[in-house]
Amino acid sequence: MGNLRHAIGFMFVLGLAFITAHAQSGTAAPRNEIEVRGTVGIPSGEANFSGTTDSSQTIDFSRDFDFDNKLGYDLRFIHRSENQKHKFMVEYARDNWDQERTLMRTFTFRGQTFVANAAAEMDVRVRSFLARYAYRWGNEKVRFGPMGNMGVISTSAELTSTTNNATRSAEGKITKFAATLGYDLEATPTENVMIFHSLGAIAFQGEHLFHTEGGVKYYPSRHLGVVGGYRFQRYRVEKDNDFIKIRAHGPFFGGVFRF
Numbered sequence: 001m002g003n004l005r006h007a008i009g010f011m012f013v014l015g016l017a018f019i020t021a022h023a024q025s026g027t028a029a030p031r032n033e034i035e036v037r038g039t040v041g042i043p044s045g046e047a048n049f050s051g052t053t054d055s056s057q058t059i060d061f062s063r064d065f066d067f068d069n070k071l072g073y074d075l076r077f078i079h080r081s082e083n084q085k086h087k088f089m090v091e092y093a094r095d096n097w098d099q100e101r102t103l104m105r106t107f108t109f110r111g112q113t114f115v116a117n118a119a120a121e122m123d124v125r126v127r128s129f130l131a132r133y134a135y136r137w138g139n140e141k142v143r144f145g146p147m148g149n150m151g152v153i154s155t156s157a158e159l160t161s162t163t164n165n166a167t168r169s170a171e172g173k174i175t176k177f178a179a180t181l182g183y184d185l186e187a188t189p190t191e192n193v194m195i196f197h198s199l200g201a202i203a204f205q206g207e208h209l210f211h212t213e214g215g216v217k218y219y220p221s222r223h224l225g226v227v228g229g230y231r232f233q234r235y236r237v238e239k240d241n242d243f244i245k246i247r248a249h250g251p252f253f254g255g256v257f258r259f
Helices: 002-023 061-065
Strands: 032-048 070-080 086-102 107-109 112-114 119-135 142-162 167-190 193-204 207-218 224-239 242-258
Touching: 032 061, 032 086, 032 119, 032 224, 061 086, 061 119, 086 142, 112 142, 112 167, 119 167, 119 242, 142 193, 142 224, 142 242, 167 207, 167 224, 167 242, 207 242
Parallel strands: none
Antiparallel strands: 032 070, 032 242, 070 086, 086 119, 107 112, 119 142, 142 167, 167 193, 193 207, 207 224, 224 242
């Protein structure tokens, strides 16, 4: 139901944007974009929800579950000021991976002791809602400047397997306010092509947030375009003695509507 609500809301915004685009006139390049991306995630990382700092209770996503690549999605609204110095963006992104495995060892997760040699399923999810602002210097061909991100990142890991009592499910979840600093770069060698790259990072005590991406947008017409590129993200968040660290990288592709 959550995905359906997001889709309905996005289609409503897209319809309003389409009406607005047809109501506008002039020859200047459109300053607003709605972007829909499919993202391929190649994940790795760790999680410890044992309530202790015992490293033997840490689940290694690659070693213990060896997650397959999965397709996520990313929805964005971008606004650029008339002089191109100011760039605003709102983004909602979701990735999730699930895998079935036979546990090779016994460990504690959310107060439950899951035993070795039992079939297990783990579901790892990352959701982010971020607002970004960049102030860029440059000219009509190249724009570059500092960028700030602010929003919420929600991470979770759910495990279903056999414990020393019975088959159980347990979920560890950490949601954190997220803010990163970095830069934004856009180059437009022609009116139909845009090359872009951005990076944001911050480290605070045991928490680390890092994301970067680069790619190309091609606009075959005034209002429609396609986008493709590559991204990398690393999020480590903690709460009390629990933590989850997720790394994901891979290509993205999608469509752009300008107005």
